[in-house]
Amino acid sequence: ATIANIRLMDPNVLPATFRQLQQIKPYYTFPDSLDVDRYMIDGVKRDVIVAVRELNIAGNPSRNWINDHLVYTHGFGFVAAFGNTRDADGKPSFAVGDLPPTKGLGEFQPRIYFGENVPDYSIIGGVKTDSPVEFDYPDDASSNGQKNYTYRGTGGVPVGSLVNKIVFALKYQEQKLLLSSLINKDSKILFERNPRERVxxxxxxxxxxxxxxPALIDGKVLWIIDGYTTSAGYPYAKQISLSSATSDALTANSSAITAQGNQSINYIRNSVKATVDAYDGTVTLYQWDEKDPVLATWSKAFPGTVTPKSKISKDLMAHIRYPEDMFRVQREILSAYHVKTAAAFYGGQDFWRVPRDPSTFGANASAQPPYYLTLQMPGEAKPEFAMTTPFVPRGGRENLSAFAVVNSDSGPNYGKITVLQLPRSTNVAGPSQVASNFEAKPEVANSLSLLRQGGSDVVLGNLLTLPVGGGLLYVQPVYVRATSNSAAYPLLQKVLVSFGDQIGYDDTLKGALDQVFGGNSGTTSTTGGSTPTTGTTNNSLASALASAKQALSDGQAALAKGDFAAYGRAQDRLKSAIASAIAAQTKK
Structure with a gap:
């Protein structure tokens, strides 16, 4: 189940691809980092990379006050690409895209008046006429090449009266607010439009x-923002810097992510899930942690501000995620406080740290961010949407110490953190070592060297750590981007896989996994290839595969029980069985 859901599309690599394939016009844009969510598509829950097509005033070739504030007022559309699927050229496969939007996720209101990249203010609405002023979206079928629109939402403050015109003219130091004939008695002004700032x-x-x-909820585009109650006054609790604990490659390199302020805390709870309607700006605060005394106190101080958790719709509940900054804080605490004895804690020799991000995005300069993806943990009955992070020892060594997963699907296991701690006697490569091993393999090194020549560059995507059977599988997508063309964008061309001592490198995930598992990865090509071969055409191969399967099963059972000695023995048997399977496959 984990292998079938491996997410090859990196939300930190795809922004350039989204801009070239889905931006459509220069006055639209996408953020520097995209988001990962999951949707039911044709009865199957799929990981998708999502973003909204926001307005980019700076890209409009015809800049003036009227165009900036009365004509170009909103973005248009929601774009979603499958996380584990690409086309034959390496481009993502889109579930929703284009203008007007395709309906792969159903009907929805596509206009984005409230977003992360909108003008400081827009004047909208007004008297409905046969000649609406607001630009809606480009349309080749229309005589003027575009559709126009008049806002009909509840958002905005009336600006038609002389008094209100004077107030806002003073606020924005703009006399055109008083003089423009396009502002009438029914006009409204939108401001404070960034979802996070609005909450x-x-x-x-x-x-x-x-x-x-952003998420499609009940026919609307809603922004979902996690809210925390925090304090620095909780008795007998460790103080940490919120800024330091939540800093990683994502917060350091993406303008789409707001870094936390430099405040000390020793209490944090994800007490509120907030939503902002992208069309009318409605802010709703939903109670999430029903036992938080701090939230209860604030709710008494501001009655009616927070909506009970029971009012969260089924559709919204399906898109709730475990918050990233919360998990960053927890992994910072867990890196030391997993130690169970005072002597070991005092010595600090078993403390962990988050490894540096070996992807091109992270460039080994900052900590690896946590990753959202669907996977199945040992002992669990089915795959769940989760967030993951690896740990390596503090002090410079890069071998893997532990792997942590937090369940992000709203349900009974939401927020459950599972830690797979490796035996100290077992030397399993960590992310940086795996990345180094990839580049050290002659076949991989030669191929990447060729791809980096002739006006092209290689972009290494997120290096995912995944529990598979009784071991840990590493998967890294490899993108290629032309450097001589300003309109070029990364295309997924190769996939790197590591399991134990085996490395796979192929055009497809299936091919790379087959190299590692001797032609029996149990997955299909992400480009719609044929059913994988079973590799059971001779007795030697069948025996080796049976041994590998049993070793995987034994390792999974050992991890579920916390029996790491048995896990280590199962790993040794698995490596031996894989080697035998590869040898048998070669003889075919």
Whole structure:
């Protein structure tokens, strides 16, 4: 189940691809980092990379006050690409895209008046006429090449009266607000349009997660923002810097992520899930942690501000995620406080740290960010949407110490953190070592060297760590981008896989896994290839595969029981069985 859901599309690599394939016009844009969510598509829950097509005033070739504030007022559309599928050229496969939007995820209101990249103010609405002023979206079928629109939502403040015109003219130091004939008695002005900032205005007592994400909820585009209650006064609890604990390659390199402020805390709870309607700006604060006394106190101080958890719709509940900054704080604490004895804690020899990000995005300069993906943990009955992070020892060594997963599907296991701690006697490569092993393999090194020549560059995607059977599988997508063309964008061309001592490198995930598992990875090509071969055409191969299967099963059972000695023995048997299977496959 984990292998079938491996996410090859990297949300930190795809922004350039989204811009070239889905931006459509220069006055639209996408953020520097995209988001990962999951949707039911044709009865199957799929990981998807999502973003909204926002307005980019700076890209409009005809800049003036009227165009900036009365004509170009909103973005248009929601774009979603499958996380584990590409086309034959390496481009992502889109579930929703284009203008007007395709309906792969159903009907929805596509206009984005409230977002992360909107003008400071827009004047919208007004008297409905046969000649609407607002640009809606380009349309070749129309005589003027575009569709226009008049806003009909509830958002905005009336600006038609002389008094209100004067107030806003003074606020924005703009006399055209008083003089423009396009502003009439029914016009309204939109401001405070950034979702995170909008929630902060409504609930300044919340600390907000740095990464709001869009979702299609009940026919609307809603921004979802996690809110925390925090304190520095909890008795007998360790103080940490929120800024330091949540800093990693994503917060350091992406303008789409808001880094946390430099405040000390020793209490944090994800007490609120906030939503902002991208069309009318409605802010709703939903109670999430029903036992948080801090939230209960704020709710008494501002009655009616927070909506009960029971009011969260089924559709919204399906898109709730475990918050990134919360998990970053927890992994910082877990790196030391997993130690169970005072002597070991005092010595600090078993402390962990988050490894540096070996992807091109992270460039080994900052900690690896946590990753969202669907996987099945040992002992669990089915795959779940989760967030993952690896750990390596503190002190410079790069071998893997542990692997942590937090369940991100709203349900009974939501927020459950599972830690797979490796035996100290077992030397399993960590992310940086695996990345080095990839480049050290002659076949891989030669191929990457060729791909980096002739006006092209290689972009290494997120290096995912995944529990598979009784071991840990590493998967890294390899993108190629032309350097001589300003309109070029990364295309997924290769996949790197590591399991134990085996490395796979192929055009497809299936091919790379088959190299590692001797032609029996149990997956199909992400480009719609044929059913994988079973590799059971001779007795030697069948025996080796049976041994590998049993070793995988034994290792999974050992991890579920916490029997790491048995896990180590199963790993040794698995490596031997894989080697035998590869040898048998070669003789075919």
């Amino acid at each position: 902060a205005k409504v609930a300044p007592w919340l600390t907000l997660d740095g990464d709001p994400y």
